[in-house]
Amino acid sequence: MLTKRQLQDIEQLQKKCEAYDYVQLKLNWEMLGSRESFQLDFLHYENDELVAFMGLYPFGSTVEVCGMVKPSERRKGHFNRLFQQGMETAKEIGYKKILLNAPAGSVAAKAFLIKQGADYAFSEHQMKWQERSLEEDDDVTLRLAIADDLDMRIRLSVEAFGMNEEDAREMESRYSGQILMIEVNQETIGKIRLKLEAGESWIYGFSILPEWQGQGIGRKVLRRVLKDQSSAGHSVHLEVETKNDHALGLYESVGFKAVHAQDYYVYQILDM
Incomplete structure (x- = not known):
């Protein structure tokens, strides 16, 4: 170390x-x-x-x-x-x-x-939430993840992010911070991870099963998280790929604004 x-x-x-x-x-x-x-x-x-x-x-x-x-x-x-x-x-x-x-x-x-x-x-893009008033949403439930949620968390990473199962299992096994499961009508349909760092609340791994997307659930979840974290005195941040136009538009619609950007390049190792 x-x-x-x-x-x-x-x-x-x-x-x-x-x-x-x-x-x-x-x-x-x-x-x-x-x-x-x-x-x-x-x-x-x-x-x-x-x-x-x-x-x-x-x-x-x-x-x-x-x-x-x-x-x-x-x-x-x-x-x-x-x-x-x-x-x-x-x-x-x-x-x-x-x-x-x-x-x-x-x-x-x-x-x-x-x-x-x-x-x-x-x-x-690293994005920061610009505080604004938010509507109340009561038809979405957020609960702390338990051990029995591991398979669903892996499934969400595979289906929503396109990861292979091996990578998804390895990443889910070492996640830290607070993991919340998203429920609609008592059915688990997504997850979101929050990590608090020096007064900043960071959102990671926000995903919803494909068949539940496009119904406004993501926006409701974000509004709930934003109200909870801002009420606790935390600024709220996240990262999103620019090629994911739908996610970018969703975050901007609830008040997130890009403040920094990182470029990623693919490198192929040649024989050394």
């Missing part, structure tokens, strides 16, 4: 890079703080200062990659070396899909990824 000092060094480097580039990096701190080994993290120090970092973040058979270099230490090959090490590790582990992540506004990151032969796949 990463040491306390390494985590502090990563946080400080992130702040420096974000301030310099006017971007927001997605370093998946929930995963960084719970690493069980150093295998997925690559750090480079100069004179006892962390100047480059890259992390691998597995989600089933897919791995996301994100990293950064201190502005004054760029163009010295630091990140390229970390990248090669990371790709060797990804190849050894056998991930089926590699997604390279970079802030949408970072010209330097985009140039590096294109140079590596990566192909643009999609963008993801």
Whole structure:
């Protein structure tokens, strides 16, 4: 696992890079703080200062990659070396899909990824709810998930997100935060996960069975969650892919506004 000092060094480097580039990096701190080994993290120090970092973040058979270099230490090959090490590790582990992540506004990151032969796949928007009055909805029930809901949660990830069952089972088994099941007429038809981070309530994994979609249920669920979280004094945030136009329109309709964006590129490992 990463040491306390390494985590502090990563946080400080992130702040420096974000301030310099006017971007927001997605370093998946929930995963960084719970690493069980150093295998997925690559750090480079100069004179006892962390100047480059890259992390691998597995989600089933897919791995996301994100990293950064201190502005004054760029163009010295630091990140390229970390990248090669990371790709060797990804190849050894056998991930089926590699997604390279970079802030949408970072010209330097985009140039590096294109140079590596990566192909643009999609963008993801971080959205924040802009507080507004909301209607009351009483015909949708939200309840805490129990152990017996695991199969339904897996089914929802497969049918609503298009995941394979193996990846869905692996991801559902390690989810943290509050998982709520969505019921209509006492029938479970969806799920939504909430995670509280420093006064911010983040929505993840919001999904409804395909046969129940298009009936306004998603909007009702969001209004219920927004009222509950805002009443508790929390700001509400989420992430959504731009290629999912229906989801984007749904979130915008209840008051969410995009504030940051991340670009994702697919990378194919060549023989090293």
